[in-house]
Amino acid sequence: MGSKEKQKKEKQKHSSVMLEERRLPVFLLLPAAALIIFVIAFPMIYSLYLSFTNFTLVSQSAPKFVGFRNYMLLFQDSVFLPALGRTVLYIMITVNIELVLGLFIANAMSHVVRGQGILRTILMMPMMFAPILVGFQFKWIFNDQVGLVNNILFEIFQKPVIIPWLIQKPLGFITILVAEVWMSTPFMVIIFLAGILSISPDIIDAAEVDGTTEWQKFIHVIVPSVAPFIYIALAVRSLDVARAYDLVSIMTGGGPAHRTELIWTYVYRLAFTSQNFAIGSAMSYITVLIAIAFTFYFFRQLIKMRKGSGV
């Protein structure tokens, strides 16, 4: 083979590689884009359209355009704003409890040498349970007649104690919090445990030589070292809790009398029970926009942080 011919062949090969370089990613992303447009983007656009109409589930006529009426109505709604506030409160309380519990448990587990693997496996279970199942489980535990909690109270007081956990005012909210924390603290533990185990032993040894107490070591060495993990776990969990629906839906359904109503149980109630699809769409749109804004903010912070710390 002449050298000229060889060169030509090289060139051809090179240009085909370039072409592949440009075209292949498009083909690779095409199926994902198609599926997401069909199942997520298109329905969201459709519900945006519906939120500007007077559409209800039972209406026979074609939906009529009503401008921002549904959005205005929302802010006059006596349940919407409390439900939104309750959702924010719910996020703040659960995520913070999970954070504190997660740090303590992960720290304690990091000292356990034998059986750490088994412990981790058991802790991973609640994360994999369906929220609907966890909700049912706690509904049964907090049953007012023969649930686990009231049974234990019976043994303590030696007489029937009937506390309607899921019905009384602050208790309903608290039992839902307990279920959420039970289900999701393991996620925090696993993330923080990975963080703690990745701290260089030199840093920990140095702290021990200085004669610090356990508590000082925890606060001044462990917690700052896992700060990036804390940040990520908080962001991921906040977004997750903001979607809370299944758990509440099976435990109380948002009731009684909207006492445990979160934003998504109320959307469901409006759209399907009250059959007011248009207002339900408007409400779900506002909430999704808030969540998207948060996600956007979170990813920008994360990118900034990564550039800063090299994590």
Place this chain on the structure above:
Amino acid sequence: MSMKHRRYISSKITTGIVLALFLIPVLWLISTSLRPNIEINTRPPVWISRNFNFDSYLALLGFGVNPERFAFGENVPLGAYLRNSLVTAVFSTGLALVIGTLAAYAFSSFKFKGRNGIFLSLMLARAIPGIALSLPLFFLFTRMGLADTSLGLILAHAALNVPFTAWLMAGFIGEIPESLNDAALIDGCSKWTAFLRVELPLVGPGLAASGIFAFLTSWNEFAIASVVSRTTASKTFPVGLFDFTGEFVSDWRGMCAMSVLMLIPAVIFVIIVQRQLLRGLTLGAVKG
């Protein structure tokens, strides 16, 4: 007592308590499913039963007698729920893995215009909760004849899983040393064949982890399934559980047995792939 020793003891006690707190609710569920309803409903409470048996499970699965006349038992179309849940979870997982891995390969190995923008919109798609999608999907599917079919649910669940799969797999593919890939390219492979022959076989554990996540997401998904599926033609297990816990409030035993059946796949999967799961979780969270 030395400090090391004290720390050792206190961490053992803490982990013991934690373990108990996480196990007791599940044990309570299991024990309820194994005891006669009479015993469940008595006072003072019976803590240790002398009558453990599997009748509720047998009744649910359609075998055997029904000594207590469960409100449950043959009334529950458990076979249909199981079949629908399995079909939906298996096919949506397969679809999500194929589509998500292709996207992950694009993100991890190519530089192209709008790369970050597309990645971000994938993550935004993940921020939209199922319940928000379920309302318009219900109409869309009704018009297209996909309402109350497993195919509709398969597509919906696959779409929910694609972003996370792409995210995880991009992390796993990115970890493969570039020199391996370069070697294949020098040997005359195209980028695509190099991906199929060199990179893909190396991300087996990643595929396993993403697959489990996707399977369990679908198996556990409630918001969309509860709206889109209307009859036993497509109703999945969580929707069935929800229906029956609403209807037969008194048969705690049957409902607990049903829940235990539902959590079996989660338990099995966690035990089989806990290592990859752990890696996936920490990779996903840390490398993002």
